[in-house]
Amino acid sequence: MIDAARDARERLDRAVSDQFGEVVWSPTLETIASPSWVGADSLFFEGSAPDGEPLLARVLQPAAMIRVDTAAMFTAMTAAASAGLAPRLLFHDAAAGVCVQERLGEEWHVGTLYRFHVDPAAWRASLEVRRRFRELAVDLPVVNVFDQVAALRDHVEKHAIEVPSPVDELVGLVQEARGIVSPGLDPVPCHGDAASSNVMMRDGDVRLVGWTQAACMDPLEEIGSILTEFAPMIASPQEAFAAAWGRHDPVALARAQLFGLADDVRWGLIGSIARATEPDSPVEYQRYGHWRLFKARFAVASGESERWMREAS
Structure with missing residues (x-):
């Protein structure tokens, strides 16, 4: 049996080791799908960069990887962020289904x-x-x-x-x-x-x-x-x-x-x-x-x- 949280954490650590290897990640944003779909495509982790910038890491769930074009997803996120329509995307790995974004503050x-x-x-x-x-x-x-x-x-x-x-x-x-x-x-x-x-x-x-x-x-x-x-x-x-x-x-x-x-x-x-x-x-x-x-x-x-x-x- 695969432990989804552990698997996601291992995928995250492998993907971001070069750029965010010093960040300590903690699970966040519990998913709810009853009957909403809040966060159900991914597991999320929060951390802080060495300069103190709040970070949010996202790891797509196995079921999402079946159907999601992650390259298109990250291209869209990058374009939207550049236009001020989405949080800034700081890192992405389409093959791993992993990305790191700015973490919006509690006022959001x-x-x-x-x-x-x-x-x-x-x-x-x-x-x-x-x-x-x-x-x-x-x-x-x-x-x-x-x-x-x-x-x-x-x-x-x-x-x-x-x-x-x-x-x-x-x-x-x-x-x-x-x-x-x-x-x-x-x-x-x-x-x-x-x-x-x-x-x-x-x-x-x-x-x-x-x-x-x-x-x-x-x-x-x-x-x-x-x-x-x-x-x-x-x-x-x-x-x-x-x-x-x-x-x-x-x-x-x-x-x-x-x-x-x-x-x-x-x-x-x-x-x-x-x-x-x-x-x-x-x-x-x-x-x-x-x-x-x-x-x-x-x-x-x-x-x-x-x-x-x-x-x-």
Whole structure:
């Protein structure tokens, strides 16, 4: 049995030995995935550089290494940091899945749906920082959620991973949606994952963290991720879309909602894969995955997905 924390620490020590060999690292940021995904892709360690600068080391979990393009992730983080949109990246090793960033101070807070609910300016600021990243010239691979869903489904089948029975129906629906939204808009650099916890906030200032989905994609794919995170708890789909997109557009809204449906299915599969890959983890990956699949199933059962397909055509 692999001790995940010990394995992560050993990977960290090997990766940073030359540049940060004198740093004493301590585990920090407990992961929570019930049903959120706060920090669940990685284990985190804090330390201080010889000059006193606070550091945060991140080591991707084995399940994340299966699916994350770490080279693209670190490229995006570097570009975003240079633009003042993310914490500074001080070291990265794509093969090891390890990076070291500046550690933000205690005055910074993790984004949550509750914080966005009580402070509408905060969630709108999170949309603005995403928009600013989409305007950067960053050389990232072009991806789409439909290919990712298909690849994750293939991984599930190849490794005989147990998934809820409606998955095949939902995967089929996702591929049907693909035919409706394709070819889509020209791909642009996107953060790609609108989970509230991927935002750090301080007095109106915002930084993006996470970055495991960073790539060039149809911008409506990122908007779809925003909709499935924010609507209807924070805002109606129409309000959230207009805030993220900059204008009302019923056809683009429906297309974004189909991307959001695919995003729910993707994370449902990711949850099952993570649970199978790390069966002894205390993180309840599968519960989070089931929650995302429930959202997708509700969209189907309520007739919303059928309406989105009509309106997106």
